[in-house]
Amino acid sequence: MNDNKNNNRIELRGVTVQLGDRVVLEGMDLAVPEGKVTAVMGPSGSGKTTVLKAITGQVPISAGEIRVGDVFVNQLSARKLNDMRRNIGMLLQNGALFTDLTSFDNVALPLREHTRLPETLIRKVVLTKLHAVGLRGAAELYPRELSGGMNRRIALARALALDPNIMLYDEPFTGLDPISMGAAVRLIRQINDVLGITSVVVTHDVTEVPRFADYCYIISDRKVVAQGTPAELENIDDGVVHQFIQGLPDGPVPFHYPAPDYTRDLLERH
Amino acid sequence: MTTGSVTGKLFVDPVKEMGRAVLFLFTALSRMRFGKTQFLETMRQVYFMGVRSLVIIMISGFFVGLVLTLQLYDTLSRFGATEALGTALALSLFRELGPVLTVILFAGRAGTSVTAEIGLMKATEQLDALDLMAIDPMERIVQPRLLAGILAVPALVLVFNVMALLGGVVFSVFMMGIDGPSFWGNIQATVALGRDFMGGMFKAAVFGFLASWLAVYFGWSSKPTGEGVALATTQTVITTAIAVLLTDFILSAFML
Amino acid sequence: MKSSHQIEFTAGLFLLLGIACLIFLAVQATDGGSEIRGGSYELVASFGNVGGLRPRAKVSMAGVTVGQVERIELDPQTLDARVTMKISERYDDIPDDTSAAILTSGILGDQYVGLEPGGSPEPMRDGDQFLITQSAVVLEQLIGRFMMGGGGDEE
């Protein structure tokens, strides 16, 4: 267990998030150990993206607290929040590159914005980052000229531009072929270890998790249902975990979004 | 959060929307920052919003001048008052048609693309990405478009007026054989620099502000889907047209 | 897509084009601001009826604009209209027996104040009042008088 507070880079305690009328997270406790790769898994719509957005302060929380390093996200002023975000790199679910900028300019943007480096140095940094994701050759291309997977890799280079000390990945593997997948898995591990940073990876890909993660959380139905090292999770005798790890369509996790009774629904509507 | 009733649709919803638009504007204004980056980005938007509207404004201006002179000529000649042709043309252009027509064309050409662009940036999480990079999207995306519209519309109105006067000269002097110097001399003698011309330019600035404010607002508040963005662009055109005509009436009533 | 320098340059050219149009229209297609530039002084005239005269209307002498109407108020004692005019300093030699009349110009029916110089050697000074004035011709009154068949008195 991660009881040792000083060893946790990020800590969520009793976090509740409400979006519109819907409670998306409820009393969630989650800790991310310093210097490790932590995987967050769970069925679609269980609130994984919301966890990441709560950490970066993009969604407001209605109860609990979130600590990142030595600051509490929910108490920060706009300026302090920006200071914190400068140390966090986040790879969004679909890349979110700026479509009117080339790959090069996309990666250069945070550098131009937040540093006073001369343009020659910015060029060197950008090319290094692009090289790291294997797309130095695509520097002058626009996002629309790249495939979905390539977009995501440019976005990764952009997230790494400012040498963050925390990296958050939202489903980095979706849409990758097996080769790129292997490369991405290795890249995430390397970035974490070589740069000595802390990583959180949100993923559906249960089979890949043991290859890069030090610690795992499974969330379902608004809260954490299981946690442990990948090896520990394999042996947990819990319905939800079992269903999720084995990929079974039937089990405690409903495939359906909450809805009124099916038969009644069918009969009621003419 | 729509009120279901008819009064809700007709009255409460538009008022709510207006309240949101005003709040949005205040937020955008309070987050404005001025530096080299902001200046260059504003100039880029002047290009996308202004320069790219230039051709349609020039063509429309020329033909509006042509047809307006034709109609005025026909009307005035019934009273034997064709010497007032230049004055009537210049006054209607400077005071009303120049600013109003230009800004409506601008809303269709540049306003819609600003709305669609921001809506799409929202749908593809580009605005979120800016937030995450500790770059304020209000300052980086909204501010330059707002300022560029305020700069570009008066410039476009001026170009429109010049082209329309040219159209007027072509019709009256070259086609109808009206004496050129007297046509132009009449304009010079009767169009007041302050009240008629500058008054019209004041309107142009107000309209430019309105058009760009509504364009960024509808983009910003659009639903992040294809349908949402499509709806938002339509709203931009319709709302800008109504807002401009209403404001025009109020301003004209005060200025006369 | 154009390079960013080209874009910024073209945008700058566009704004310059706007300024050029502004100067052209302001100088060539308006009266260039008939408001009096430089110094001016005020003259006052009382009229029995100003008709449609408005502030900012022209004041002209022999067809040349020499000033404009500043304000029009009702004199509470005489119940006449007091018209205050601003006259350009350049025309500081208007004889003190000059008369003022409210006239109508053009088909648009703009009303203005026309000055008819007298022969006195003494010029008018700031704040002076015209001694002889002629009110606006009000069409309805003319018709009324015509119907009554009477000549009526000079106002």
Ligand SMILES: Nc1ncnc2c1ncn2[C@@H]1O[C@H](COP(=O)(O)OP(=O)(O)OP(=O)(O)O)[C@@H](O)[C@H]1O
């Ligand atoms: N803006 C919003 N308003 C209301 N509900 C929302 C909003 N955004 C997300 N939700 C709800 O929150 C829940 C969690 O969303 P989230 O995006 O965190 O899921 P996820 O675990 O990332 O799913 P996926 O694996 O499909 O990406 C979903 O059920 C969704 O319906």
Ligand SMILES: [Mg+2]
């Ligand atoms: Mg998600």
